[in-house]
Amino acid sequence: MYIGGHWVDALSGEQFDSDNPFLARPWARIPRGSAMDVDLAVQAAHAAFTSGEWPSLTATRRGALLRRLGDLVTERSRALAEVEVHDNGKLFAEMSMHTAYAAQWYHYYGGLADKIEGAVLPIDKPHTFNYTRYEPLGVVAAIVPWNSPLLLVAWKLAPALAAGNTVVIKPSEYASASTLAFMKLVEEAGFPPGVVNVVTGFGAEVGVPLVEHPLVAKVAFTGSDVTGQRIYEAAARGMKRVTMELGGKSPNIVFDDAEIDNAVKGVISGIFAATGQTCIAGSRLLVQRSLHDQFLDKLVAFARGAKMGDPMSGETQIGPVTNQPQLDKILTYIEIGKGEGATPVLGGGRAERPECGSGWFVEPTIFTGVHNQMRIAQEEVFGPVLAVIPFEDEEEAIAIGNDVVYGLAAGVWTQNMRRALLMAERLQAGTVWINTYRAVSYLSPFGGYKRSGLGRESGQEMIKEYLQVKSVWISTAKDVPNPFIQR
Ligand code: NAD
Numbered sequence: 001m002y003i004g005g006h007w008v009d010a011l012s013g014e015q016f017d018s019d020n021p022f023l024a025r026p027w028a029r030i031p032r033g034s035a036m037d038v039d040l041a042v043q044a045a046h047a048a049f050t051s052g053e054w055p056s057l058t059a060t061r062r063g064a065l066l067r068r069l070g071d072l073v074t075e076r077s078r079a080l081a082e083v084e085v086h087d088n089g090k091l092f093a094e095m096s097m098h099t100a101y102a103a104q105w106y107h108y109y110g111g112l113a114d115k116i117e118g119a120v121l122p123i124d125k126p127h128t129f130n131y132t133r134y135e136p137l138g139v140v141a142a143i144v145p146w147n148s149p150l151l152l153v154a155w156k157l158a159p160a161l162a163a164g165n166t167v168v169i170k171p172s173e174y175a176s177a178s179t180l181a182f183m184k185l186v187e188e189a190g191f192p193p194g195v196v197n198v199v200t201g202f203g204a205e206v207g208v209p210l211v212e213h214p215l216v217a218k219v220a221f222t223g224s225d226v227t228g229q230r231i232y233e234a235a236a237r238g239m240k241r242v243t244m245e246l247g248g249k250s251p252n253i254v255f256d257d258a259e260i261d262n263a264v265k266g267v268i269s270g271i272f273a274a275t276g277q278t279c280i281a282g283s284r285l286l287v288q289r290s291l292h293d294q295f296l297d298k299l300v301a302f303a304r305g306a307k308m309g310d311p312m313s314g315e316t317q318i319g320p321v322t323n324q325p326q327l328d329k330i331l332t333y334i335e336i337g338k339g340e341g342a343t344p345v346l347g348g349g350r351a352e353r354p355e356c357g358s359g360w361f362v363e364p365t366i367f368t369g370v371h372n373q374m375r376i377a378q379e380e381v382f383g384p385v386l387a388v389i390p391f392e393d394e395e396e397a398i399a400i401g402n403d404v405v406y407g408l409a410a411g412v413w414t415q416n417m418r419r420a421l422l423m424a425e426r427l428q429a430g431t432v433w434i435n436t437y438r439a440v441s442y443l444s445p446f447g448g449y450k451r452s453g454l455g456r457e458s459g460q461e462m463i464k465e466y467l468q469v470k471s472v473w474i475s476t477a478k479d480v481p482n483p484f485i486q487r
Contacts, residue, residue, distance in 0.1 A: 001041075002198045003199070004194045005192075005194060015030060015032055016173070017030075021360045024358045035206075042215050043215070044197055045215075046138070048194030049139060052192060054191075062161065063113035069185060072189055073185060089311050090311060098150065099151070102150050105155060109159045109161070116463065118132040119131065119132050127477035128476065129475075129476060135470055137217040138216075139166055140220055141170065143210070144169070144179075144223070145224075147274065148278075149175045155446075167195070167197065173201060173202045211234045222245040243453075244453045246452050250281060250284065250410055251410050251427075252284065252437060253410065254288065260294070263295070266282075267437075275383065280409045280440075282437055296345065303366065306364060320360045321362055322360075326382065334362075336376060343367065345367070346365060347384070371389065394419060401427055405450060406448065410423075411436075412424070429452075430445075
């Protein structure tokens with residue numbers, strides 16, 4: 001682990017295995033942190049926030065450090081991606097894109113660091129000068145899941161540091177290695193000791209004490225809504241700020257006026273890319289009834305041809321599921337779907353193909369005969385399982401699309417501009433994609449409506465999630481007036 005500028009083992013000396021999901025066996029040993037390690041890391045981060053080099057650095061200098069880090073991430077992105085693939089089994093093609101793209105967050109927020117401006121306000125009192133300044137919060141806890149570790153670290157770390165905070169990162173117990181490899185770059189970039197720290201381990205043993213630590217000012221979390229709720233409750237007890245990027249059950253909505261071949265690709269990318277292990281998975285396909293059969297034929301044919309196998313191979317399109325519990329969860333949901341009366345027109349179980357070896361693979365699965373109240377239409381599966389629901393018209397598509405507890409994203413496939421804009425307005429989701437899917441950028445805010453989250457990541461505005469504003473009053477009056485009356 002990396003605490004206060006030092007590489008350390010867990011104080012207990014304990015470690016745990018990290019599994020390679022393609023080989024279904026351990027490939028790395030990770031320190032098993034505990035509350036004692038969390039305390040050391042938070043103390044180090046707090047010391048770095050309150051004294052020493054970091055608080056006296058100019059914002060311009062902070063920005064330069066972030067840009068240097070971005071350069072290093074760019075240079076080493078392939079090596080970092082390889083570590084991620086061993087840990088989480090996602091395609092090297094996607095992970096190397098992620099790690100290379102993560103550099104943009106360090107460059108962008110590095111550039112923004114010295115553009116955070118307060119204001120002089122035209123205050124409504126005589127002989128008074130009032131201005132605002134934006135100040136960092138303190139120690140930020142960044143807690144991330146296993147599906148895109150370094151990208152999701154970048155989404156939190158870059159703005160948190162640009163704003164002048166210090167950070168303790170807790171990666172997922174299923175994919176910690178890439179964050180540790182990345183910390184070598186943080187060290188090389190020249191951040192002062194204690195500004196960025198990493199404690200590895202389990203949610204109950206590291207995540208809980210980190211959120212509860214009295215010196216943590218803010219929790220930036222990405223993960224499931226169940227964990228998010230627990231963290232929100234704990235953060236409320238300590239009156240801490242939170243941003244939460246949680247799960248989804250996003251509708252990908254195809255109208256009969258869509259470019260069919262593009263829509264097929266968009267639906268495939270929404271649910272089978274990343275083996276469906278993405279928060280923005282388009283796990284409900286809402287297809288206009290008049291197009292239903294034709295669209296399903298094309299979709300099934302396309303998905304049937306997807307190549308499974310070694311995620312490091314450039315040929316592979318669908319890799320394994322990241323961990324054994326997730327494999328079990330997906331297979332359980334497939335059985336739930338069958339039990340609810342839905343029909344698996346493709347897949348419907350564990351993949352036993354020779355190219356999958358002993359890895360944790362699930363066949364890409366498409367359920368028809370689904371109605372929106374079924375559990376496979378309401379609950380996040382986080383795997384390659386698509387629930388297909390027909391609809392008649394725009395109103396019904398909107399009603400079904402919004403009829404879930406989540407609101408992370410939605411896709412719309414149509415060539416009709418009026419319809420596209422109507423859907424963009426009426427769908428309750430933090431992101432709406434029209435004739436595209438799964439696009440994200442450091443320039444555009446990302447986050448959830450409803451149970452999919454609180455606050456936003458990326459874009460200019462969100463840096464304020466890591467800042468607090470102070471109002472400063474200066475009197476230029478010669479005398480203090482009546483002290484018994486508020487001014
Ligand atoms: P998870 O909620 O189980 O774990 C996420 C992180 O929280 C891990 O590091 C875990 O150790 C930690 N944790 C667990 N319990 C904790 C607790 N009580 N206190 C503090 N920390 C705790 O999520 P996961 O299974 O690793 O990831 C999958 C989930 O993440 C899915 O629901 C997915 O939708 C969501 N996700 C959301 C986004 C987004 O941006 N909206 C992106 C990726 C993944």
